[in-house]
Amino acid sequence: MLFLSQFTGKFEQEHFDAIWYLLNNQSLEAENYFQYNFVFEGDEQIVDYLGKFETLQNDFDEICKRISIPHQQLPHENRTQHPDYRDLYCSETKDLVQSKFRKDIELLGYSF
Template identity: 35%
Template structure:
């Protein structure tokens, strides 16, 4: 998402409440979800411009695919949110209703979408670092919030871009495609994703998203 009015770029890592965040910015323009194209949130028929949904561009693609100049990208405030990788994958499994086709164990072992950078389904399982870092290992965003601290971290974003602090909405899943039920749990509550895992799948996901886990300091129980 690019908001030129607020001079910011939101790098939307799937399954981190991104659509709720985008709704807040759309409201600043007086736009509905169906009118979201001006913020670069439209469907994309041209793979040369990025993935199926331009809202899921990686940080490098904003410039590489010609959506903003390098100077503009560098000047704008860039932010993103990340999430516990084990929890994020459970949310993806439920969001796309993979459970109607296979068990969670089967999904982790062999059910991932075929690698294709244009595919939105594939974008949903990309490591989070792939969205935020370039090939040299440099983080391209100015602020990385956490899904687990969603509202407080989004308040910091609001303060930075100059919009009123806004309570993030629970977006209807049928309207936007977001998993509206996947909300941060209350402090001290058990990790809901734990019930989906056995020792094997916990280890497989830990290895698959090792860089995310190490970079953002996540533990399985977080």
Template identity: 45%
Template sequence: MLLSHKHNFLFVHIAKTGGTSVRTALSKYRWGHKYSLPQFVCSKLSQMTGHHIGSKFPRHSKVIAAKEMLPGDYFEQLYKFVFVRNPWDLQVSSFHHIKRERPKVMAGKDDFETFLKWKFDPERPYQYHIDTSIELQTDYLVDLHGNVIVDFIGHYENLQQDFNSVCDKLKLPTIELPHKRKATDRKTYHDYYTDETAELVAKHFKRDIDILGYSFD
């Protein structure tokens, strides 16, 4: 999550949705307000000591965290935006990320079909990196009653175009997004799935698919 006091925006960062590129483009706008110096000092002290003192929101916080922690009138006037991604494509991206960054988590289940079936197995023991990768994207967008409380939902599939719309709204210069963590080593997500594994994703992410308007095709 990225908050700019000066430009009155809150970016809700869902993992594997192009958010690292968006965050890189907008990170300079965190500063330039009267709390910048104490915020910077507190953040560095937090990193150095390992004692998290809450000087900023964690990278992948849900919007409800900001709603609960910020003053109500201040939260309401922020322009809150997020980027989402087709759930089937997101799971392919997550598979490659875990395989590359945390191969031990896979426990030898390093082909996509085997891994995905294990991932969605209700009897599987909890594993942080696995369970966080199957959180619903819509959980990041809603309040405690399930109401969507962000102002703009951009899509990974139209990342630059939707990001330009955000910049226009905020009256910021149009920025060409850097290609952070862009994958060049894989097929389209359709090629990874069987009918069975595609249905696993469809069932688990039904709310995302319904609200965000995605389909397998």
């Protein structure tokens, strides 16, 4: 989601309120808003492997194995403590995100 890049630092409830506003007031018809367009054609996955930030080290380990390079530990800098993002959505924002990004959520295996 391109508009998320404008938020830096600690996520607070007001950030999610701003996301709700943007989702309601910004056209999401452009193809680059939806992640599935980068990894699927129709329902067919067009990449060899799909790693996720949430499991970055494990997925990187798998990629190293697949391309036959030595395992490397990725650094984790600027670590922060924050609540699970799902806890910051109000029910209205959660419903809006689930509606607008339903295909991303389903095809990429995410859930609320």
